[in-house]
Amino acid sequence: MGKMTLEELKKLRAERKRQMDMRDPENKTIQVVVGMGTSGIAAGAKDTLAAFLSELEERGLSNVSVRQTGSLGLDFAEPTVEVSTPDMPTVIYGNVDAAVAREIVQKHIIGKVLLSDHIFDRPAADIVDNR
Amino acid sequence: MHYTICDYMLDISQNAIEAGSKLTELSIDQTGVSLSVTVADTGRGMEPSELSRLQDPFFTDGRKHPGRRVGLGVPFLTQLLSQTGGDWRIDSRKASEDCAEAGTTVWFRFNLEHVDTPPLGDLVWTMVQLFTFDSDYELTIYRRRTNPAGNECSYVLRRSELADALGDLDSVASIGLLRDFIASQEASELFC
Numbered sequence: 489m490g491k492m493t494l495e496e497l498k499k500l501r502a503e504r505k506r507q508m509d510m511r512d513p514e515n516k517t518i519q520v521v522v523g524m525g526t527s528g529i530a531a532g533a534k535d536t537l538a539a540f541l542s543e544l545e546e547r548g549l550s551n552v553s554v555r556q557t558g559s560l561g562l563d564f565a566e567p568t569v570e571v572s573t574p575d576m577p578t579v580i581y582g583n584v585d586a587a588v589a590r591e592i593v594q595k596h597i598i599g600k601v602l603l604s605d606h607i608f609d610r611p612a613a614d615i616v617d618n619r
Numbered sequence: 620m621h622y623t624i625c626d627y628m629l630d631i632s633q634n635a636i637e638a639g640s641k642l643t644e645l646s647i648d649q650t651g652v653s654l655s656v657t658v659a660d661t662g663r664g665m666e667p668s669e670l671s672r673l674q675d676p677f678f679t680d681g682r683k684h685p686g687r688r689v690g691l692g693v694p695f696l697t698q699l700l701s702q703t704g705g706d707w708r709i710d711s712r713k714a715s716e717d718c719a720e721a722g723t724t725v726w727f728r729f730n731l732e733h734v735d736t737p738p739l740g741d742l743v744w745t746m747v748q749l750f751t752f753d754s755d756y757e758l759t760i761y762r763r764r765t766n767p768a769g770n771e772c773s774y775v776l777r778r779s780e781l782a783d784a785l786g787d788l789d790s791v792a793s794i795g796l797l798r799d800f801i802a803s804q805e806a807s808e809l810f811c
Contacts, residue, residue: 492803498784550792
């Protein structure tokens with residue numbers, strides 16, 4: 489593989505953005521924040537982040553914002569992930585390994601259904617079943 | 620515990636960014652027998668009393684994680700280096716009349732021939748993560764590898780240049796392209 493230049497990178501990004509704007513002109517904002525402090529890294533949060541990116545790319549959701557933060561404050565439940573999507577409550581999921589990350593993309597982000605078993609923080613009790 | 624050398628590199632580099640460093644330089648220098656890493660930052664720095672307690676796993680500055688009672692990143696690293704014939708040094712300074720700029724420099728070297736030295740890990744992915752941390756900072760990564768024949772390849776990456784080329788560093792599309800870009804720099808016919 490030859491080394492890519494910054495100019496080539498810029499052109500590739502511009503092309504992808506054109507394609508995405510055609511697919512999603514409203515540009516809705518979906519945000520995924522992964523806790524990546526020392527406890528997160530030790531618990532495998534790097535794999536969690538990689539799984540989110542891979543699943544989102546495979547499903548063509550390349551306009552989603554995926555960020556890292558130092559810690560979401562629930563170290564005992566690492567890896568933890570905060571998910572914000574339009575029309576859904578913002579929740580923090582815990583014990584999110586690669587498989588759960590893919591499930592969050594499929595069920596929460598695409599299917600608009602909360603994964604009740606993995607929620608560690610939520611806005612109101614009446615929104616979540618069995619809690 | 621962290622597993623790969625990249626896990627430790629990520630943790631120490633994060634410390635620099637979380638210390639408010641506006642300019643951090645990460646150097647990764649690899650030969651067949653050793654891997655040397657330097658993380659030099661312009662963060663708030665440490666007093667000598669704080670520096671002397673860095674290896675204490677129950678020491679934390681209380682600012683980064685207010686409710687926490689441990690600071691494990693540096694103790695994890697120095698313990699592993701001691702067990703695997705590696706070496707390390709940490710210098711730090713607060714801003715003062717004699718030294719206008721605060722900052723910390725962490726240097727460590729792994730002995731790659733020691734049986735207990737962990738694998739390097741996914742360096743490309745680690746660099747992607749270092750560039751996409753959710754904060755305002757400049758990061759420059761200097762990467763150099765020397766093969767047994769003495770041939771060398773190297774490259775430099777700057778966060779500001781990458782952000783300029785990509786427009787953002789938090790969308791899935793940008794992160795995917797960033798990964799491909801860094802992977803193309805890391806791949807070299809000298810090491811196939």
